[in-house]
Amino acid sequence: MSAHSVPSVHSLLRLCSTDALEWESEPPEWVSESLSRAPFVVMRRPLPRPEAFPVGIRGAVRSQRAAAWIPVGAAQECITPQMLAAQHAWRQHRDFAIMPAVAALEEVAAIFDGYGLAGRWGPGGSVGFELASGVASTTPTSDLDIVLAAAVSMARADAARLHAELSALKVKIDVLLETPNGAVALAEYAKSVDAILVRSPQGPRLARDPWRADLEACPA
Numbered sequence: 001m002s003a004h005s006v007p008s009v010h011s012l013l014r015l016c017s018t019d020a021l022e023w024e025s026e027p028p029e030w031v032s033e034s035l036s037r038a039p040f041v042v043m044r045r046p047l048p049r050p051e052a053f054p055v056g057i058r059g060a061v062r063s064q065r066a067a068a069w070i071p072v073g074a075a076q077e078c079i080t081p082q083m084l085a086a087q088h089a090w091r092q093h094r095d096f097a098i099m100p101a102v103a104a105l106e107e108v109a110a111i112f113d114g115y116g117l118a119g120r121w122g123p124g125g126s127v128g129f130e131l132a133s134g135v136a137s138t139t140p141t142s143d144l145d146i147v148l149a150a151a152v153s154m155a156r157a158d159a160a161r162l163h164a165e166l167s168a169l170k171v172k173i174d175v176l177l178e179t180p181n182g183a184v185a186l187a188e189y190a191k192s193v194d195a196i197l198v199r200s201p202q203g204p205r206l207a208r209d210p211w212r213a214d215l216e217a218c219p220a
Helices: 031-037 081-086 105-114 125-133 156-167 186-191
Strands: 012-015 040-043 052-058 065-071 075-079 121-123 144-149 173-179 182-185 196-200 203-207
Touching: 012 125, 031 052, 040 125, 081 105, 081 121, 081 125, 081 144, 105 144, 105 156, 121 125, 125 144, 156 173, 156 186, 173 186, 182 186, 186 196
Parallel strands: 144 173
Antiparallel strands: 012 040, 012 075, 040 052, 052 065, 121 144, 173 182, 182 196, 196 203
16 A cells, blocks of 8 residues: 555555554553454544554454554555445355345445446445455344445435435445545435534534535534
8 A cells, every 4th residue: 555545434454564553542452362363454534643544443342442543654455445345345255154234235236336326335344344354243233334435415315215225125224425524324314404413533513514614513
């Protein structure tokens, strides 16, 4: 990976060495085993420091999450959710059972393709981690997290139709619209006419239109 490229939020970064991780506090005990199993970290949303990226480490269970930083150049590979979708990564052979959240991707791909969104969406969360790392990370009850790049505004009617089609599938699907100002939940955007939560690099903000730059800070 180029030392000058900036991974986007949700990107999975394969570490050259786990020794490159910079911790703000003592790392949890489970981190070493997790990284030895899969030397991948996920790009977090906070603004990067000079010459460093904010990353998260996943453990074996949902409650195991840790935050750290890596120097620019410490990752040898960057895999985005959109790359996983473009490669149809879920079709590739795996040595473990395919869980419902992964199996649903074939139907999900057809829905997004039908909306002309090919190349803009991809799996995040445990599904994305499993597909990128090759390590079993999903369970029979895992949700399917989808990241949808949304550089330009999406009509609420289109968002509502897309949400309805995805909700008709057997797996619970959570879609994040990644706007230039931060992320909003497709489900909330599709149904709400009031201010909605935007996950911005500066923290949670409220906006009626997430694509406008004038976001309001959420009250403490």
